[in-house]
Each structure stands twice: as structure tokens, then as C-alpha cells.
Amino acid sequence: MVVRRSTILITALFSFSLIFHGYIGFRLIPDLSAVPVITFLAAATLLSAALLVPLALIRTQAPDSNLNRTLVWSGFIAMGWVSTLFVATLLRDLFLLLLLLVTWVANPLWISPQLPLWSAWLVITGSALVTLIGLANVLSGPTLQKVDVAIENLPPALHGFRIVQITDIHVGPTIKKTFLQKVVQIVNLQQADVVAITGDLVDGRVQHLGDEVTPLQQLKSAYGTYFVTGNHEYYSNANQWIEHLRALGIRILLNEHVVLVKDDAKLVLAGITDYSAHQFDENQRSNPHAALLNAPPDAGARILLAHQPRSIFQALDAGYHLQLSGHTHGGQFWPWNLFVPLQQPFTAGLHWHQSMWIYTSRGTGYWGPPKRFAAPAEITLIRLIEK
Known part of the structure; x- marks a missing residue:
């Protein structure tokens, strides 16, 4: 039965990929050129992609080897x-359809008969250029983003308090230990008071990726490293990851808080489970109010770690000064950046929302394709200052 289901799934995956790529070829290749060699190369490239994409998805759990890495990356x-x-x-088709309607109504003479050829080449070369730039951005690694957050009546002892946030690393098919080691090196150079990991650390199970996250043991800060779950942890058995990360010396905040004392000032650092956690485990339903239970009322700053920005709607009246989130990747690359606002209130950066700040990181790694375009990866150094 399991073998039969796997066969059906693999067949469906390859079939969908062939149909998906077939549409692109059907719409572009006839307009490219009458030269047979160009037609052949375009068709061969699309067919190779149609086979490589599902093959890469299937091979993500295979034993590591040079061949497997090549297949997965390709x-x-x-x-x-x-x-x-x-x-x-799709956009080209809509554009050509619009021109066809204009031609039918007004019969304009300014529309070039070469437009289908030019637009087909523009679509192919433009998409390839965006992909190459996006890959180069990924290979160059995350940049350090510095952000000052002004907190009203912040105690002098907490002025300049430094929180380094990393998020959405997505250790998995193409992100491994080497990438994480570079991230840890950059974080440690910042001499942080706190390191915050705001979810989506992994894309896979502990038995496959447990060794890949061991560099996190080397994170250094005055008050330790804290982690909250993201939705991807729940796709990969969140409870196993929670135990594994605890064994690496990382404090997990599951709708709870810690009180950090610097000189005579208190800072409450709270963390909640992912916004969607209850869909996987009702006992881990996200609760910003519970995370502040019995917190000292005289704390000079109350910081919330929450993977998804939309948790701010539950957190608003709980009394937080600042929420640190990720999840969105800043859109990662066009056109998906256009859809993020449909689900999340904030895509990237620092925003004031009614009575509190929220900072949404664009993420430290990436999900799926190794591609970031107009949404660079980041490691964020957040500094608290007095308003």
C-alpha cells in the first residue's frame, strides 16, 4: 500500500510538472524563431526543467553525495x-490578448508583427536574469541590518540593549551546516545581549538534519539564545526539534517569558508558539497573553518573539513594546512578494502599530529555490534606545 501511494504521488508530481512546463513551451517556443536549433534548445531546456524539479523534490531525503547535491541544486x-x-x-499572454482586442477594435498600424518574438525573448531572458541575480544574492549570504527601536521610558541600564535576530534559515535541501556556521560567525561578532531565533529554522526531521544545526551551540551572547517555533517546525515534528534544540543549550519559549536583569533594570523577553501551532497540537496554541503571565509590572521593556507578524493582533492589548517576527521572507522574489500582504499585515522592516512596534525580518536563509530578488536576506541587530 505504501509503495502504491508513493508511485501514485511520484507519477502525479511528474505529470503536473510536465503539464506546467508544457504550457510555458506551448506559449513561448512557437514565437521564438523559425530556426530549428533554437526551437530544439528551448524545448530541451524546458523538458530538462520539467524532469529536474520533481526529481529534486524526491531526492531531498536521499543520502548525501555529490550526485545528489547536483540534482537537488539543479x-x-x-x-x-x-x-x-x-x-x-501569463502576463505576456494577457498583454498580447489586450493588444489583440485593441487591434480588432481600432486596427492600429503601430503594433509590430515582431512583437510576439520580442516579448517571448524578453520573458525568457528576463526570467533567467532575475534568477541568476537571485542566486548570486543567496550565495553572497545574509547582510547585517541595524535597527534602533525607541522605547518610551526605557531605563538607562537598557539603553543600547542589543538583540540579534535570525529567522527563517530553513536548514534543509540546499542549506546545510556550512551556511549556518557563517551565520553564527556574523552573529557572534555583534556582542549581543540576546540572540533570538524566530522560527522556521528547519525543513526536515531531526534524524535527517539534527547534525546540520549543531553550529547553533557556538552562539554567544550575554543572556543566551532563545527560540520560538515557526510553522515549518510543525511540518517536521516540532516536539522532537524542541528537545533537540534544548540539548544544544537553546532556551525554547512556548507561550512563556524570562526576566533579564541588567544592573537595576528588568527586561521581559516573551515568546509564543507559531500562529498556526494549534492546527498541529492544541496544547501549543499561540497565546501572547499567557506568555506574560506573572511578568513583573515594572519591567522597562517587554519584547515578544513571534514567528508570524499577524500575531500582533493578539498581542496588542497585552502590553508589549516590541514584537520581533519573520515568516514573510520579505517576499523573497517576484512575483511572490505581491501576495504576502494578503496574509500578513507587515512584509518587512520596522513599523509602529497602534501602541507597539513590530519588526519583520526578511529572513536569514530562504525557502525552496535558492533565489532572492529585491528582498535580501538579513541578520538583524536591534538596539533599544530611549524615546
């Missing part, structure tokens, strides 16, 4: 290219 790069190419092809 497939995920192709996925990034084709995802942009597909949307660009």
Missing part, C-alpha cells in the same frame, strides 16, 4: 527560474 534553481517564467508568460 532542480531547485530550475524551480526558481520556472516559477518566475510561468508568471511572466
